[in-house]
Amino acid sequence: MAKINYHHLYYFWRVALSGSITQTANECHVSQSALSQQIKQLETTMDVQLFERAGRQLVLTDMGRKVLNYADEIFTRGEELQSFLKKGESTTQRHINIGVLTTLSRNFTEAFISPLLKDTNVSFSLTTRGMTNLLNGLSSHELDLVLTNRSVSQQNDDAIWQNQLVSRQSVSIIGPAAKKPDNSFPHGYEDLKWVLPTTITEIRSAFDAYCSTLGYTPEILAEADDMAMLRLLVRDTGAVTALPPVVVKDEIANGRLAEYQVLPNVYENFYAITIRRTYVPKIVTDLLKKNIVD
DSSP: OOOOOHHHHHHHHHHHHHOOHHHHHHHHTOOHHHHHHHHHHHHHHHTSOOEEEETTEEEEOHHHHHHHHHHHHHHHHHHHHHHHHHHSSOOOOOEEEEEEETTSOHHHHHHHHHHHHTOTTOEEEEEEEOHHHHHHHHHTTSOSEEEESSOOOOOSTTOOEEEEEEEEEEEEEEEEGGGOOSSOTTTTOTTOEEEEEOTTSHHHHHHHHHHHHHTOOOEEEEEESOHHHHHHHHHHHOOBEEEOGGGGHHHHHTTSEEEEEEEEEEEEEEEEEEEOOSOOOHHHHHHHHTTOOO
16 A cells, blocks of 8 residues: 555644635635545555545545544644643643433523633534434534434444443432322323333433333323423423423522422433544543533
């Protein structure tokens, strides 16, 4: 195999990060045709395909993602060295792009990013999307990490995702204060209707398993995968639900709703998902360390 041309590798790195030949050509002050040709030369030298077309977009191949991991480390370290030689100090990435699942609790998101709010030298972007678009953003390196209440399954040793549990909240039965049963669940709940998270959520899976052990079948009035919508439903329908109390803390405080009881071993778990890569920006690792669950 011929020696890798690091000039070509640099252009590949820039295109992979931006996902756009046009944008990268403008930023690097080269023509699009010249940029495309140099990436083709890199592919020929390495005897691999780094990109494939998906409509008008360039998408990294599996090999392209692996090459990008190495290019990340090479050129990020190179930029740090350049800054050190110029300013006499080492710098790390000071901006982080965070993807947030559309249905995620705003209270959790705010708590997770609170360390960033205390550091005046750090900036961040929050992008709210569905799960598929979030994972696509990670794989294209548009996002540095994703916050979700659903873990991503690892199918094999080559899986590109990494899950870290960063928070968990206990789940309680919550409903109108006037309807609170005198007995422990499930006694006294026979005539109550429920609004519940959908079956794809961890809360619902744990709740269903708990009901099954007690021989109780809830009468379900409605389901939703969005915590804000569940909050409105339990507030306005007179039904009961299974939620972390923090979601309806204002309604509990004013007496409109009440926490009936905590459900044992039922939690809402929150995850930070990152992509496996050789070099991980320090700002990402620092933030994850500050949100480790004991």
